Structure formats: C-alpha cells, structure tokens
Amino acid sequence: MIRYDEVCGTFTLHTRHTTYQMKVSEYGVLLHTYYGPRVRDCDLSCLVQRKERSFSPNPHEAGGDRSFSLDVMPQEYSTCGVGDFRLSSLEFELPCGSRTADLRYAGFRQEAGKYALEGLPAFYGEGAETLVVTLEDAAAGAAVELYYGVFAEYDLITRAVRVVNRGSETLGLCRCASLCLDFTRSDMDLITFDGKHTTERCLSRAPLRPGVQSVGSIRGASSHQHNPFVVLCDRDAGEDRGLCYGAMLLYSGNFEAAAERDQFESCRLVMGIHPYHFRWTLAPGESFTAPEAALICSSDGLGEMSRRFHRAIREHLLRDPGQGRRKPVLINNWEATYFDFTTEKLLAIAGEAAALGVELFVLDDGWFGVRNDDNSGLGDWYVNTSKLPGGLEALVPRLHDLGLSFGIWVEPEMVNEDSDLYRAHPDWALRVPGRAPARGRGQLVLDFSRREVRDHVYARLREVLSSVPVRYVKWDMNRSLSDVWSAALPAGRQGEVYHRFVLGVYEVLERMRRDFPELLIEGCCGGGGRFDGGMLYYAPQIWCSDNTDAIDRLAIQYGTSFCYPACTMGSHVSASPNEQNGRATPLAARAIAAMSGAFGYEMDLSRCTAEEKEEIRSQIRTYRDNWDLFHLGDYYRLTDLSGPFVAWEQVSRDKRRAVVSLVAGGAQAAPPFRTLRLKGLDQALTYRVNGGDAAGGDVLMHAGVPLPPLWGDYQSLQLFLEAVEE
Ligand code: DGJ
Numbered sequence: 001m002i003r004y005d006e007v008c009g010t011f012t013l014h015t016r017h018t019t020y021q022m023k024v025s026e027y028g029v030l031l032h033t034y035y036g037p038r039v040r041d042c043d044l045s046c047l048v049q050r051k052e053r054s055f056s057p058n059p060h061e062a063g064g065d066r067s068f069s070l071d072v073m074p075q076e077y078s079t080c081g082v083g084d085f086r087l088s089s090l091e092f093e094l095p096c097g098s099r100t101a102d103l104r105y106a107g108f109r110q111e112a113g114k115y116a117l118e119g120l121p122a123f124y125g126e127g128a129e130t131l132v133v134t135l136e137d138a139a140a141g142a143a144v145e146l147y148y149g150v151f152a153e154y155d156l157i158t159r160a161v162r163v164v165n166r167g168s169e170t171l172g173l174c175r176c177a178s179l180c181l182d183f184t185r186s187d188m189d190l191i192t193f194d195g196k197h198t199t200e201r202c203l204s205r206a207p208l209r210p211g212v213q214s215v216g217s218i219r220g221a222s223s224h225q226h227n228p229f230v231v232l233c234d235r236d237a238g239e240d241r242g243l244c245y246g247a248m249l250l251y252s253g254n255f256e257a258a259a260e261r262d263q264f265e266s267c268r269l270v271m272g273i274h275p276y277h278f279r280w281t282l283a284p285g286e287s288f289t290a291p292e293a294a295l296i297c298s299s300d301g302l303g304e305m306s307r308r309f310h311r312a313i314r315e316h317l318l319r320d321p322g323q324g325r326r327k328p329v330l331i332n333n334w335e336a337t338y339f340d341f342t343t344e345k346l347l348a349i350a351g352e353a354a355a356l357g358v359e360l361f362v363l364d365d366g367w368f369g370v371r372n373d374d375n376s377g378l379g380d381w382y383v384n385t386s387k388l389p390g391g392l393e394a395l396v397p398r399l400h401d402l403g404l405s406f407g408i409w410v411e412p413e414m415v416n417e418d419s420d421l422y423r424a425h426p427d428w429a430l431r432v433p434g435r436a437p438a439r440g441r442g443q444l445v446l447d448f449s450r451r452e453v454r455d456h457v458y459a460r461l462r463e464v465l466s467s468v469p470v471r472y473v474k475w476d477m478n479r480s481l482s483d484v485w486s487a488a489l490p491a492g493r494q495g496e497v498y499h500r501f502v503l504g505v506y507e508v509l510e511r512m513r514r515d516f517p518e519l520l521i522e523g524c525c526g527g528g529g530r531f532d533g534g535m536l537y538y539a540p541q542i543w544c545s546d547n548t549d550a551i552d553r554l555a556i557q558y559g560t561s562f563c564y565p566a567c568t569m570g571s572h573v574s575a576s577p578n579e580q581n582g583r584a585t586p587l588a589a590r591a592i593a594a595m596s597g598a599f600g601y602e603m604d605l606s607r608c609t610a611e612e613k614e615e616i617r618s619q620i621r622t623y624r625d626n627w628d629l630f631h632l633g634d635y636y637r638l639t640d641l642s643g644p645f646v647a648w649e650q651v652s653r654d655k656r657r658a659v660v661s662l663v664a665g666g667a668q669a670a671p672p673f674r675t676l677r678l679k680g681l682d683q684a685l686t687y688r689v690n691g692g693d694a695a696g697g698d699v700l701m702h703a704g705v706p707l708p709p710l711w712g713d714y715q716s717l718q719l720f721l722e723a724v725e726e
Contacts, residue, residue: 141167220481
C-alpha cells in the first residue's frame with residue numbers, strides 16, 4: 001500500500017510486515033525517514049535529528065538554518081559534491097566539466113501494477129503497486145525518477161532509477177546507483193557472499209566499522225568473488241531473531257555494494273552498477289535506466305528474510321516455462337567425458353541414465369566447430385560431424401528412443417582465435433587498439449554491445465535450436481572481461497561498453513526465450529560466476545558451482561540460500577573421488593546434497609556397480625515423489641556450517657509435509673548424543689517420520705529428533721515428514 005500525505009509531504013510504503021517512508025523536506029530535499037517493521041501511518045521525520053555540525057555544509061536555500069545538512073541527514077538518493085561527503089548515488093559530468101549532482105523534489109505519480117524496465121530484468125506480476133518520485137537537478141537540466149514497486153504480500157520493495165536529460169546540452173552520467181538506503185544507526189553487521197571459482201557465495205559477516213566497506217565486481221560478470229546480494233542486520237541477529245535487511249541487485253555485470261558507517265554512526269548502503277569505467281552519454285531527450293534493486297526487511301531473523309526472498313523470486317522473478325511443474329532429472333556428460341566423446345559413448349551414458357529414470361540428456365561443451373580442447377572452436381556454432389556423424393539430427397532421435405529429451409551447452413559471448421568466426425571478424429572481439437588482448441581459458445570475449453555481433457551469434461544458435469527438439473540450454477561464460485573497448489563506439493563513449501555488453505546478453509537471452517518459449521535455460525559462468533537476480537529473470541536455474549564435491553557444495557549452497565531459492569541452484573551428483581578436490585564421499589551424501597536443487601547426474605553411470613545403480617534409481621524416485629517440497633517448500637537452515645553436520649529442511653506451504661536433509665562431515669569416534677530441532681512445522685499436527693513412528697509438531701520443533709550415531713565419513717540422512725490424519 002502506497003500512501004502520500006500531502007500535509008506532511010511523506011510517502012509511506014506499507015507491506016504486510018514492513019513500512020518504508022521518505023519525506024520531502026522544507027527545502028525540497030527528499031529525506032529517508034524509516035524502513036523497518038510495520039508501524040502505523042504517521043510522519044516519522046522525528047527520527048531525523050537536526051543539529052549544526054562543524055564542517056557539514058548547509059544547502060544554500062537553508063539560509064541561516066545551520067541544522068540542515070545533506071552530510072548528516074538521511075537521504076533517499078544521495079547526491080555528489082554539494083555538501084554530502086558520504087557515498088554518492090549519482091554523479092553527472094556537466095557540460096562545464098563539474099562532476100556533481102544536486103536533487104530537489106519535483107513531483108510524483110502512482111501507478112497500478114508493477115513498473116517494467118525495458119531491456120532489463122525486473123520483478124513482475126499481479127498485486128503490486130508503483131510509485132515514481134521525480135527529483136530534478138536544475139543545473140544539469142535532468143530529471144531523476146525514483147521507481148518503487150511494492151509487493152505488499154511478499155514484503156518486497158523494488159527500486160529502480162531513470163535519469164532523463166531534459167536540458168539542451170549533452171550530459172555525462174558517471175554514477176547512477178540503483179539503491180541508496182540510509183539508516184540512523186550503524187550498530188549492525190554486514191553480511192556478504194564471497195569466494196572464488198569453485199567456492200562461490202561463502203558467507204562472510206562482520207560488524208560495520210567506520211568508513212566504507214564494499215564488495216563488487218569489475219570482471220564484466222557479477223562474479224565468483226562477490227555476489228550482488230548483501231545483508232545488514234542486528235549484531236545479534238540469527239536465523240530466527242533480529243532485524244535484517246537484505247538487498248539484491250538484479251544485474252549480471254560490474255556492480256558495487258558499499259556500506260558506509262559515518263562520523264555520527266549512521267550508515268548508508270549504496271548498490272548499483274560499478275562506477276569503474278562507467279560513463280554514459282545522455283544527449284538531450286535521452287534517458288538512462290539503472291538496473292533494479294530489491295529489498296526485504298525481516299524482524300524475525302535471517303531465515304525469514306531468506307524465505308521471503310525465495311517466495312518473491314520464485315513467484316515474481318523466475319519465468320520458468322515449467323513453472324509449478326517438476327524439472328526433468330538430467331544427465332550431463334561433462335565430467336564423464338570432457339571433450340572426448342563419440343556418439344556411441346554419449347549414447348552409452350544416456351542409455352544407462354535412461355534405464356535408471358533420468359529424463360533429459362545434456363550435451364555439454366565440445367559438440368561444435370573444431371573443439372577437441374578449450375583452445376579452439378568457440379564461435380563456430382555448427383555441429384562437429386566428425387565427432388557426431390549425422391549431426392544432432394542423428395543423435396537426438398536416438399536419445400528420444402531412449403525416452404530422453406535433449407539439452408545442449410553453448411557459450412555465445414566468447415570466441416577462440418582459432419575459429420572461423422574470429423578469422424572472418426577479428427574486430428568482433430573486445431580489445432584495446434594497440435594492445436594484444438589478454439586471453440582467458442584461451443579465449444577472447446565477443447563484443448556483445450554490438451548488434452551485428454549478437455545477430456550473427458544468435459542466428460547460428462537459432463538454427464541449432466531449430467534443427468532438433470531442444471528442451472534445455474546451458475548458457476555458459478568462461479572468462480572475465482578484459483580489454484574492454486568497442487570498435488563500434490567513439491572514444492568518449494567507451495565508458496558504456498561494460499553495461500551495453502550486459503544489455504546485449506539480456507537481449508539475446510530474451511530473443512531466445514521468445515523464439516523458444518518452452519526452452520529451459522540454465523545460466524552458467526564457470527559454475528556460479530554469474531549467479532544473480534538479473535540472470536535468473538532469463539535463466540530460472542543456474543549451475544551453482546563447478547565444484548561438484550558434496551561437502552564443499554554444502555557451504556556453497558548454504559550461502560546461496562540466503563537469497564536464492566533451492567530450485568534455482570543447479571546441482572548434480574558426480575563421481576567419487578570428486579574431480580575437483582579428490583574427496584571420496586558416499587553416493588547417498590552426494591544425492592542428498594544435490595537433491596534440494598535442480599537435480600541431475602554428471603558422471604559415467606556405466607561405471608557404477610549394480611548396487612549403486614539401484615541406489616540411483618531410488619534417489620530419482622525420491623526426488624520425483626517429493627520435488628514440490630524441494631522446490632516449492634519453505635526453506636529452513638537448521639544449522640550453520642560450524643558443527644559436525646549441516647542440516648536444512650523444506651516444509652510445504654500447508655505445513656503438512658516436510659523433508660529434512662542432513663550431511664555430516666568427517667567421522668568422529670565416541671560421538672555425543674545429538675538431537676536436531678526442526679522448524680516451521682505446525683505445533684498442533686502429528687507427523688509420521690519416514691513412514692514409521694509419529695511425533696507432534698511441537699515435539700519435533702522444541703524437543704527435536706534424536707539422531708542416530710553416524711559411522712564413517714560424510715554420513716547423511718533424509719527424513720520425510722507427513723501429517724497424520726487425526
Ligand atoms: C564450465 C561449466 O561450469 C562446466 O559445467 C562445463 O560446462 C564447462 N564450462 C565446459 O567448458
């Protein structure tokens with residue numbers, strides 16, 4: 001619900017459990033007054049304290065009022081160079097050369113439904129409302145529209161920003177954040193999700209200290225190293241208590257998320273496109289739209305915050321052609337064959353898989369061009385018929401005969417120098433004139449900011465996808481961007497290339513979705529290097545990590561779960577010892593770790609023993625019978641990563657069914673007696689556990705489930721709970 005109070009000048013956004021407020025001050029500055037648990041309708045500007053502060057300037061129109069300073073008061077969208085020395089959200093390069101921005105309130109409009117952003121990902125759907133508050137920078141001749149989407153039932157507030165050049169001269173836009181959120185406190189922890197290739201999104205938590213703390217990416221993708229999702233929370237916030245604010249950016253390129261604890265112990269969070277090498281030229285009449293950010297506040301801890309994100313993402317961001325339906329169990333040939341395969345080898349793997357209940361065969365890297373290793377072939381999106389005689393037209397019907405549908409791997413944004421595409425269009429790769437471009441995995445990056453490049457690549461992909469029935473595409477990206485310079489733009493506009501590249505990727509993804517509406521697209525970037533809300537809008541699942549070791553995956557999936565729902569995490573059972581770290585784990589642990597996500601296998605199943613095959617058959621049955629719990633259930637983290645095991649639980653919306661998954665670490669002699677307390681059940685119901693004994697929801701949650709002593713390394717268990725009819 002959006003309320004404008006004309007007398008107080010307040011805009012109040014209420015969701016089911018939260019309230020967000022901003023207020024137009026007497027000098028036209030838009031102040032941020034409150035965001036937190038829901039409170040009644042009132043003017044909350046009493047929370048904005050005023051006091052003259054030395055060295056904090058006062059806007060000119062404040063005259064003798066020295067208590068009003070942009071430098072100390074909470075702003076709704078911070079400016080630059082005009083008296084606020086904290087993190088800025090907006091920076092123009094004016095025709096006179098000044099790099100400043102100053103904003104005053106100009107008006108607002110309310111719209112039914114949720115705004116959309118052309119060419120950019122955004123939450124969508126029924127039941128939302130839109131508020132647009134317009135600010136103006138008189139010297140720049142620019143209007144800045146702050147967009148707010150309110151999904152009241154989801155406690156979700158989305159934000160976006162559109163800058164319009166209404167003047168008569170060309171402007172430079174050097175910074176345009178998507179989100180600025182000021183707090184009148186800073187006794188909070190900042191949680192970020194960090195890592196590297198094969199160890200993505202590991203939770204890192206620390207108290208805010210004075211100054212700026214930031215994470216970000218200048219790699220051209222949101223990156224393995226930091227995720228565009230951060231949390232600010234009470235110092236003692238835990239899974240089930242404490243005030244938490246989660247902020248996600250729906251963007252897949254360079255980003256920055258920065259929190260500043262200032263001199264008066266206030267805090268500002270700013271999130272948006274990274275200002276590194278960003279400068280957008282705005283000719284008169286032109287506009288620029290910053291990507292969407294989304295906020296969720298929970299006063300019931302991190303668990304509730306995550307569940308709210310999960311619901312909102314599942315129901316208002318993902319555009320899965322199979323929404324509400326079970327995802328197919330897949331087999332991917334990558335770790336089984338790498339580049340070394342023949343039709344017969346693929347069919348042998350597929351045949352074994354189909355016999356065990358697998359439904360989709362995914363042909364990974366190596367099927368196209370001259371691609372026998374990673375030094376050649378990228379860009380040549382036609383079938384390598386010496387590897388696959390007769391092409392996909394010969395392979396796919398044979399997969400169909402086995403009862404399998406077909407999926408295929410592509411890496412559209414890249415090119416090898418040893419490829420027909422590169423030989424024909426060497427200028428299509430990003431490179432700085434006079435410099436030899438850095439290679440990454442032996443490949444260069446195509447200039448996806450250019451339409452003709454995108455058109456060419458997509459035309460080739462379209463042909464492949466039209467040649468046989470394709471159920472699924474894995475869209476990969478295996479290097480970071482460097483040498484970012486586009487032959488299609490003049491020197492003064494090179495600061496647009498990073499962002500235009502991302503817009504180009506989104507555009508091709510959208511075309512693919514439009515042309516093949518039933519296609520399930522899985523995002524991938526050397527595993528989880530582009531796992532973000534932007535990508536999820538186009539690809540409703542993302543390969544979570546190139547690390548398929550079940551034990552490492554526990555930490556990766558744990559961190560990922562703080563924002564992203566389980567159904568978005570591509571997770572496969574792979575061979576043991578694991579290909580990435582050599583760890584040997586039981587098949588059961590590997591399956592339990594993978595089963596909560598978009599489930600599949602990535603190994604040569606013909607190497608399994610008869611017993612293992614029987615176990616796989618039963619794992620697939622378990623997943624198929626319970627997919628709705630895994631993918632649509634409310635997610636509860638039952639442990640963190642510090643104990644002897646990691647456990648999590650998924651509960652159906654009506655609380656009548658639940659599944660508990662547990663995977664333990666290394667073996668322990670003389671283990672203590674342990675119980676596991678469950679969450680999210682109905683206290684009053686009685687649940688049968690794994691078809692055996694029954695226990696009350698209250699008992700299971702407060703007293704807990706006794707755990708059997710676990711013998712050996714990496715033991716695991718799964719408990720299925722079903723309410724007993726009484
Ligand atoms: C990186 C991906 O994450 C892997 O799963 C695999 O598809 C390889 N690329 C193929 O090159």
